Amino acid sequence: MTQLSPAPEPAAGSTPGSTAKPASERSKSLYGGTGSRRITVRDIAAAKERGEKWPMLTAYDAMTASVFDEAGIPVLLVGDSMGNCHLGYESTVPVTMDEITLLSAAVVRGTKRSLVVGDLPFGSYQEGPVQALRSATRLVKEAGVGAVKLEGGERSAEQVELLVSSGIPVMAHVGLTPQSVNAYGGYPVQGRGEEAAQQLLRDAKAVQDAGAFAVVLEAVPAELAAEVTRSLHIPTVGIGAGLECDAQVLVWTDMAGMTAGRVPKFVKQYLNMRELLGGAAKEFAQEVVGGTFPAEEHTFH
Template sequence: MSTNTTDNARKVTTRRLVEMKQRGEKISMLTAYDFSSAKILDEAGIDVLLVGDSASNVMAGNVTTLPITLDQMIYHAKSVIKGTRRALVVVDLPFGSYQGNSKEALASAIRIMKESHAEAVKMEGGSEIRESIERILCAGIPVMGHLGLTPQSINKFGTYNVRAREEEEAKKLIEDAKLLEEIGCFALVLEKIPAELATRVAKEISIPVIGIGAGGGVDGQVLVMHDMLGINKGFSPRFLRRYADLATIMTDAVKNYISDVKSGDFPTPEESY
């Protein structure tokens, strides 16, 4: 569904995402971790930028998202905010900064909001982190939920396989989604769950549902920027569509640069002072 130019230029807010769901306009969301990339994505018209804890993988080279710290997340968030004008910027609360201690959760969220100037935080989990979410919401900080495959719990799951295939887990996911809406989350990410279940959740709750590996029946989609641009070639799940092959483009450019330096073709007299 197309919107007019004025609407496209308008700052995206949590309220605007709800409006987009109500009128059937799909929400576009990508991860970003630095100023230059955020500026490109924002100017291209992305609706939401997620400063994801996936920075642990694609920026720091860790196997899981668990090692990244709150300080590192704030650093990435600050960089993204400086490159963003229109998109809503959401920041992942990293592993260990909110689970099991609602006071610590609030302190972590406040640090992100005050130090990075981001506009919302994202948290993985349902009823088990209810107290932490409620405390953060009471401070006026918008929270995006995240259910299904929750990478911060990878050691509990032991696998990155599709979640909520079984009836019991699917039932809990639906209950958690309704709980997150009820306590005040402004949106919800559903990761790697059956498309039919994700569609049902999107229909049964009024807040926007963003999918990643959750089919097309939800209110929007999110991908990791490095995956969809083909920078990271070692990750090829079914849900990933690559829109570019930047790894090859970058490799070829660097090889050409090396060749020109070695041969003396760079710099030319025109490229010298």
């Protein structure tokens, strides 16, 4: 039997089984990088060139955003998903510019390194490029976001082009666009069938040509998302779009198990935070009712 040589010790900062990267390369990584300045769209483009995959999460307040920032999440989206999971609406449609601006500013204040992307809510850009520029400018000036996101492919290309030419980076969003829930009659998978697939590919290329720095692909068959990713020079951000996208995003309340009831098929829950938080609330209540809180160590004299 051939005797195998012992495996080399992993380099400092690496994990067992991983391929160690030079320190200079690690410092440039979006996730796990050592830089302290804010991530920019140039860093996103460089990651695409390196073939680096990266994570994105939503955030809606300063405290949660600070946790994700400290965890190394390079991009935080202040999504209009706040309508469903933060503001109590039934969909994203009712979310207003005032709400997005207020919560985007909180996320920016709670972060140091993450690129913060603010969503343009329904009704804030559909009238045309000038309305889109007015809305996006407000998010940049009042909230301090580093980029904005808007839904739509070919139909939103003119908006993307004007924003980018005006100095505002844009993340586009194609496939399932939740602001169109009333037109869809729900949240169906998009891009199935040859005609639909070709339209989605045209949409992705249209926003790339208009200057978007990245494009979200939502609820798209994995094979189609892989084809789109190979066809573009800007990164794709998948949510229900398979493994081949350049990045992946989840709504944080889905990811952490705060969402009650059913969650979409593409969601993986990494924590049961709803159960943990509920348990803590019950323990607090029981101690209050039982007269054991506040204890002596929590009392002033």
